Amino acid sequence: MRWYVVRRVLWAVVATFLILSVTWGLLAVTPNPAAEQMQFQAAASGGSAEAAEEAFEARRGLDRSPWVRYQEYMTNMVTLNWGWSQSRSQPVIEAIAAALPYTAIYSVPTTILSILLGLAIGLYSATNQYTKSDYAATFFAFFGYAIPNFWFGIILLLVFGVQLGWFPVVFDSDIPFFSLGMARQLVLPVVVLVTGTIAGVMRYSRAEALEYVEAEFVKTAKSKGADGYRILTRHILRPAAVPLMTILVGDILGIFLAASYLVEVVFGIPGLGQLSYNAILAQDTSLVLGTTLIFTFVSVVGNLVQDVAYTVLDPRIDYGDR
Amino acid sequence: MAGESDTFESVDWEETGGRFSTLSRRDRWALATVVGLLAAFVYDYAILPADRPTITVPVEWNVTQLDWLFVSTLLALLLYVAVPLYNNRRLTAYYWREFRKNRMAILSLVYLLVVFLIGVVGPLFLDKPVLAVERAYQPPVFTSVDAAVPVDCLGAVVEGRCQGTMAHPLGTTGDGKDILVLVVYGMQVSMKVGLISTLLVVTIGTAVGTVAAYGGGLVDELLMRYVDVQLVFPAFFLYLLLTYLFGGSLFMFIVIFGLTGWGSIARLVRSEALQRAEEEYITAARSAGAGTLYVIRRHLIPNVSNSVITAATLLIPGFILFEASLSFLSLGDPTVPSWGQVIATGRGDLSTAWWVSTFPGVFLFTTILAFNFMGDALRDALDPRQET
Numbered sequence: 001m002r003w004y005v006v007r008r009v010l011w012a013v014v015a016t017f018l019i020l021s022v023t024w025g026l027l028a029v030t031p032n033p034a035a036e037q038m039q040f041q042a043a044a045s046g047g048s049a050e051a052a053e054e055a056f057e058a059r060r061g062l063d064r065s066p067w068v069r070y071q072e073y074m075t076n077m078v079t080l081n082w083g084w085s086q087s088r089s090q091p092v093i094e095a096i097a098a099a100l101p102y103t104a105i106y107s108v109p110t111t112i113l114s115i116l117l118g119l120a121i122g123l124y125s126a127t128n129q130y131t132k133s134d135y136a137a138t139f140f141a142f143f144g145y146a147i148p149n150f151w152f153g154i155i156l157l158l159v160f161g162v163q164l165g166w167f168p169v170v171f172d173s174d175i176p177f178f179s180l181g182m183a184r185q186l187v188l189p190v191v192v193l194v195t196g197t198i199a200g201v202m203r204y205s206r207a208e209a210l211e212y213v214e215a216e217f218v219k220t221a222k223s224k225g226a227d228g229y230r231i232l233t234r235h236i237l238r239p240a241a242v243p244l245m246t247i248l249v250g251d252i253l254g255i256f257l258a259a260s261y262l263v264e265v266v267f268g269i270p271g272l273g274q275l276s277y278n279a280i281l282a283q284d285t286s287l288v289l290g291t292t293l294i295f296t297f298v299s300v301v302g303n304l305v306q307d308v309a310y311t312v313l314d315p316r317i318d319y320g321d322r
Numbered sequence: 323m324a325g326e327s328d329t330f331e332s333v334d335w336e337e338t339g340g341r342f343s344t345l346s347r348r349d350r351w352a353l354a355t356v357v358g359l360l361a362a363f364v365y366d367y368a369i370l371p372a373d374r375p376t377i378t379v380p381v382e383w384n385v386t387q388l389d390w391l392f393v394s395t396l397l398a399l400l401l402y403v404a405v406p407l408y409n410n411r412r413l414t415a416y417y418w419r420e421f422r423k424n425r426m427a428i429l430s431l432v433y434l435l436v437v438f439l440i441g442v443v444g445p446l447f448l449d450k451p452v453l454a455v456e457r458a459y460q461p462p463v464f465t466s467v468d469a470a471v472p473v474d475c476l477g478a479v480v481e482g483r484c485q486g487t488m489a490h491p492l493g494t495t496g497d498g499k500d501i502l503v504l505v506v507y508g509m510q511v512s513m514k515v516g517l518i519s520t521l522l523v524v525t526i527g528t529a530v531g532t533v534a535a536y537g538g539g540l541v542d543e544l545l546m547r548y549v550d551v552q553l554v555f556p557a558f559f560l561y562l563l564l565t566y567l568f569g570g571s572l573f574m575f576i577v578i579f580g581l582t583g584w585g586s587i588a589r590l591v592r593s594e595a596l597q598r599a600e601e602e603y604i605t606a607a608r609s610a611g612a613g614t615l616y617v618i619r620r621h622l623i624p625n626v627s628n629s630v631i632t633a634a635t636l637l638i639p640g641f642i643l644f645e646a647s648l649s650f651l652s653l654g655d656p657t658v659p660s661w662g663q664v665i666a667t668g669r670g671d672l673s674t675a676w677w678v679s680t681f682p683g684v685f686l687f688t689t690i691l692a693f694n695f696m697g698d699a700l701r702d703a704l705d706p707r708q709e710t
Contacts, residue, residue, distance in 0.1 A: 015554045023563065030567040146691035148643055150650050151665055151683035154672065158680075162673045169672075258558035262647055266669070277651060280566055288566055292559045299556040 001311050008311075012304040019296060023289060024073050028066065082293075083286035087279060092290040095275060103271035105177060106186050107260060110193040115248060117194065118201025123232060125202070126209035137202060144199035149259045153192045153266035160188060171268040189267045196259045197252050208240040242313045249306040257295050352401050359397070363390050388573050392514050395521045396442075403631075420703035427699030430692035437689060441509030448506060451659060454498035459675050461486040462493040462501075471674045493677040495667055499659075501681050508661040508682055512689060515576055515645040516638040522580025523587055524634050528626075530584065531591025532618050535599060546592065553585040561644055562653070570653040572645075572660075579641050590633055594626040628704040635697035639690040646686055661686045 042051065076082065082092040125137045161169040168185045175181040212218055218235045226235075264273030276291035366385060385393075407414045421427060456474050461467040466483040469475055475484035486493060492501040534545040564578045598604065599622065607617055646662030648654055654663055661682040668678025 011550075015551060018551050019555060026563070026567055142691060142694060146639070146694050147687050148646060148683065148690070150647060151679070151686060154665065154669060154679050155683065158672050158676055162676075254556055257556055258647070261558070261562075262650070265651065276562075280562075280651065280653065288563070292563045295559050296554075296556060299559075300554055303554070 004311055005308050008304060008307050012300055016297065016300055019293075019300070020074060020077050021070075023293070024070055027285070027289070028069075082290045085279070085284055085287040085290075087282035087284040087287065092287050095287060096272065096290055096294060099270060099272045099275040101177070102173070102269055103260065103264070103273070105182070106189050106193070106269065106271075107256070109186070110190050110197065110256070110260075113190065114194045114197040114201055114252070118198045119205050119237075119244075121198075122202040122205030123209050123237065125206045126213055126236070127228070127232060129210065129213070137206075141199040141202045144195040144197075147195065149192055149196050150262040150266050152195065153188065153263055156188050156192060157266070171270070173270050189263050189269060192263055192266075193256065193259055197256050200252055200255060201248065205240065205244055208244050209236050212236045212239055242310070245306075245309055245313065249302050249309070253299060253302040257299060261295070348401060348405060352398070355397050355401070356394075359390070359394055366390075388514060388518075388576070391518050391576070395518045398521055399517070417703050421699050424695070424699040424702065426695045430695040430699075433688065433692045434696065437509050437685075438513055440506055441513045444506040445510050448503050450507070451499035451503045457490070457494050457498035458496050459671070460484075460490045460494040460498075461675075462677050462681075463488055463491045465493075465677075467675070492681045493675070495664065495678050496671055496675065497667075501664070501677065504659045504664050505661070505682055505685055507659040508664065508685065511572060511658055511660040512642045512645070512686070514572065515579070516642045516693075518576050519579035519583065519641045520634050520638050522576070523584040523637060524630060526580070527584035527587025528591050528623065528630060530588040531626075532595050532622055534588070535592045535595035536614060536618060536622075542592075545588070549585045549588050552582060553589075555582075557583065557640075558644065558647070561648060562651075565648055565653045570648060571655045572658045575645055575648065575654070579644065583637070583641070587630065587633060587637075590629060591626055594629055595622050598622055598625050632697060632701045632704055635693060635700050639693035639697075642686070642693075643690055 080093050082096075084090075085092050085095050088095050121137050121140075125134045128134050157169055160166045167188050171185055172181070175185070213236060215235075218231060221231050221235050260271075261273035261276065263269075264271045265277045268274065272291055272294060276288060279287035279291060407417075457476065459467070459472040460476055461472070461484060463486040466480070466485045469479050469482050469484045472484050476489060477485040477487040479485070490500050490502070492505065494500055495504070530545055530549070534542045537545075560582060561575075561578055564582070565574065568574055568578070604617060604621055607621055612620075645654070645660060646665070649660040649662030650666045652663075652666060654660055656663070664682040665679045665686070668675065668680075668682075671678055
């Protein structure tokens with residue numbers, strides 16, 4: 001098992017290395033929008049487009065050999081020197097650090113809520129299979145899974161922000177963290193994200209728990225007179241928890257990352273997603289790269305944690321040579 | 323194999339006789355269609371002048387690159403889904419009985435067929451929505467809005483409120499574009515994205531999966547490690563980065579989705595194929611002298627196709643949603659009226675014109691929901707081994 005964990009960590013490092021290399025390759029083969037703009041300006045003001053391009057490349061160090069540039073890029077990435085953001089006039093890493101707390105302040109409650117609620121509803125559905133409430137829960141799961149997060153956010157804003165006026169329409173970043181005002185303006189984003197991520201948790205926990213609802217040891221516990229709650233927590237949840245945990249980290253993370261990106265744009269929360277979106281609009285390539293890479297790294301680490309947790313928590317799994 | 327009379331006598335010995343004839347009659351039809359399409363494509367691009375539309379009768383239709391791809395996708399669907407289902411009526415009837423048990427799935431199927439038909443035919447007859455500021459912000463029919471909102475109310479003004487008219491049943495945007503027309507065009511965009519990308523993904527994924535499973539050794543290792551790397555990238559951010567770098571025309575979206583989204587299908591096909599390859603009928607076929615290509619085509623692919631079709635149906639809504647999300651982030655092609663883009667244009671007018679974002683969103687949501695319902699029912703009908 002230890003050997004497996006070591007190899008899994010090594011693979012994560014290799015994967016990160018490959019991702020960085022691929023993005024470098026992509027950047028190298030695509031024209032830089034900033035360079036194109038410079039050329040256009042030079043041509044428009046009567047200068048030579050080629051001269052402008054050469055000057056731009058010399059300034060950026062693009063006239064050196066690809067190998068030197070690649071080495072420099074990789075060193076910069078590892079030492080967290082992620083370049084200069086043109087549109088914000090600050091280092092990329094600083095911009096990301098400033099945006100992170102705003103992403104965290106709604107993601108933490110979302111994660112806790114969707115796991116607790118999803119587990120509770122999923123277990124309830126499993127123990128009450130094929131009842132009306134089970135069907136209602138399944139339908140809700142489908143609803144949450146299928147509704148486009150960004151559109152759902154807009155509709156909630158329309159109904160509860162514009163029509164009813166219960167929640168503010170525009171996010172105010174001056175309100176201090178951990179205040180009632182902040183909580184109030186985070187209600188709608190959290191609701192949108194929870195509806196999106198809860199579906200997966202619910203369906204998986206229902207399916208996992210169903211495997212044990214009819215198991216021999218559950219019947220034994222029932223015949224010995226254990227009450228419903230005890231059976232649920234001690235006999236069903238315990239064995240189901242291991243596979244569930246892994247799903248919670250991996251799959252939910254994937255949905256959550258993409259959803260949070262769009263939700264930030266809709267609600268105007270100045271977190272990572274909004275930062276990245278503005279960078280796209282401003283064609284600020286180094287910031288776009290930095291913000292997308294952050295999300296990708298989170299996903300790589302999440303998958304690593306998932307696999308390692310699986311081996312540590314479930315001693316039945318034998319990985320042999322693979 | 324012909325439906326009811328599926329007996330020993332009905333086996334087409336002509337087909338199994340030749341050592342090289344791994345191609346069935348259907349494949350020859352497909353080949354002929356591909357050649358025909360290619361000829362038409364070459365004719366359109368090399369011989370016809372660029373400004374002349376490809377078809378003038380019965381409707382004027384200038385076939386674009388994407389349309390060519392879409393037509394090929396539809397033909398592939400016809401030849402590899404509709405024709406086998408028709409030829410194999412007994413099995414089709416069984417699938418239908420299983421599928422029919424799920425009432426939501428039937429509803430979804432009908433809805434998707436309607437969306438598909440309108441999406442394919444509608445844009446041929448409806449003119450592309452154009453900028454018309456004098457028609458801006460018309461409310462949908464049966465609703466009304468404060469008369470100050472539209473520039474010039476087309477309907478009746480009752481007590482200071484502008485009434486919607488049948489001329490624009492779902493209202494108009496801030497540019498005066500009719501939302502119903504935009505929605506119909508969006509149907510075509512979504513169907514193109516969903517179906518073409520899925521066809522690309524299924525083709526590449528099945529090819530890679532079977533080659534990996536059958537090639538074994540180094541080939542398998544290399545292909546699957548590559549799939550690992552591809553799947554490490556979270557899909558949304560990969561698409562985001564690629565469309566940012568390469569520009570987001572609809573064609574580019576589909577190419578990106580198709581060329582990078584096949585990892586999970588390849589894994590699925592490989593594991594299924596490895597299981598199937600161990601079974602007796604494959605050994606029997608091999609000992610009777612069947613070559614690798616023949617075994618893959620006649621035994622392996624038909625036997626993994628059920629799980630592939632199910633997985634593919636569940637991939638389609640993902641692609642549609644990705645396209646909508648990226649268009650919503652204004653990474654898409656501004657000239658292609660996709661649902662995500664219309665939702666984005668309505669965002670700024672929420673307090674005055676609620677209908678702009680609402681209607682395309684409703685269609686986006688119901689389409690994704692319908693595909694999910696259908697995928698679930700298909701899994702139950704086609705893949706009885708799988709328990710969920």
